[in-house]
Amino acid sequence: MERNKKIKIVIIVLAVLLGLSLSALGGTLLYNKTAKSAPAAVTVPDNLITPSGDAGEPESSQSGVQYGSSDIALSSAQAAADKTRKAAAIELYNKQPQENTPFWVGNMLPGDSETKYFRVRVSYHDKITVHYKAAVRAGYEKLAEVLKVRVKLLTTGETMYDGLMRDMPEALTHQLASGQSAADELYYEITAYLDTSVGNEYQNKELIADFRWWVEETGNLDNSPKTGDTSSVMPWAVLTVCSLSIIIFLLAVRSRKEEEENG
Known part of the structure; x- marks a missing residue:
């Protein structure tokens, strides 16, 4: 008992x-x-966004201003911070062959622009095609009449599209190939802008679009590097x-x- x-x-x-x-x-x-x-933020590599040789020396001798070492160090740190670009991290792999993220702009004036960066990491093998599309949501057609977008693939330097966002093709594509499992990263610079000739009737308008990346060859997608951590x-x-x-x-x-x- x-x-x-x-x-x-x-x-x-x-x-x-x-x-x-x-x-x-x-x-x-x-x-x-x-x-x-929740998309994480990563730093865009400097070699993708900073043209080589564009940094000039301060013209202190011509202005007559003397700079101390601490001032120069502070200026250099500030310049480095200003050049830092953050990109939203997008992941494409076998359990997530597509991913969407919303994009919003508003209160734009003629000549204004808004630039966003995205890092798309694809886990795959063999051959795949990465697709991208910006789709304007219903109810935001007014600003869509004049809002342009420039999509640049920083990884290759290719400008994939430059025109009205609403007229973008069904997909902007980029092919990847690897004889073994790989996790390649593609950096996109996407700039929405208004021409200086845009009329005042488009001021105080806003627009929401869905940025979508996807891969159709799902059989060639591998596990994400993140999924292996079970600690x-x-x-x-x-x-x-x-x-x-x-x-x-x-x-x-x-x-x-x-x-x-x-x-």
């Missing part, structure tokens, strides 16, 4: 531990999914399995003892 009581206490403790493990496991999985769903999930999964196994074992032992005592 005393032994059954001890087994019961152990089962209760393990049941509580199992509940905590399941809660922690579920929370970890939910956090990982939420964290991956945060594994301990809770092991603890859950162990707790459940011990509970089942103790319940079986207790049931057998009760049968022996009653028999």
Whole structure:
């Protein structure tokens, strides 16, 4: 009788531990999914956005202004910060062959522009084609009459499109090929702008578009490099399995003892 009581206490403790493990496991999985769903920001490599040899020396000798070393260091740091460009991170892989992100502009004046950067990382093998399309949402047709967009693939230096956003082709494409599994990165510079000749009737208007990237050769997509990291999930999964196994074992032992005592 005393032994059954001890087994019961152990089962209760393990049941509580199992509940905590399941809660922690579920929370970890939910956090990982939420964290991956929000596009991260990465820095665009300088060699993709800064033409070589365009940095000039300060003309301090002509202006007569003397610069100290601390002033020069501060100016250099500020210049480096000004040249830093952040890109939204887009991932395409076997479980996510397409991804959308919204784009908004508003209160633009003639001659204004808005530039965004995107890093599209594709995990694949063999040959694939990466497609891009900007689709203006319904209800924003007014500004779409004059809003232009220039799509530049910084990775190759190619200007893929320059014209009205609403007249963009069904897809702007770029092909990738690799004899083995690879994770290639494509950097896009997308600039929405208004010509200086645009009339005043388009002021105080806004536009929302969906930027979409996708791959149709889904069979050639591989796992994302992020999906291989299970370090945060594994301990809770092991603890859950162990707790459940011990509970089942103790319940079986207790049931057998009760049968022996009653028999």
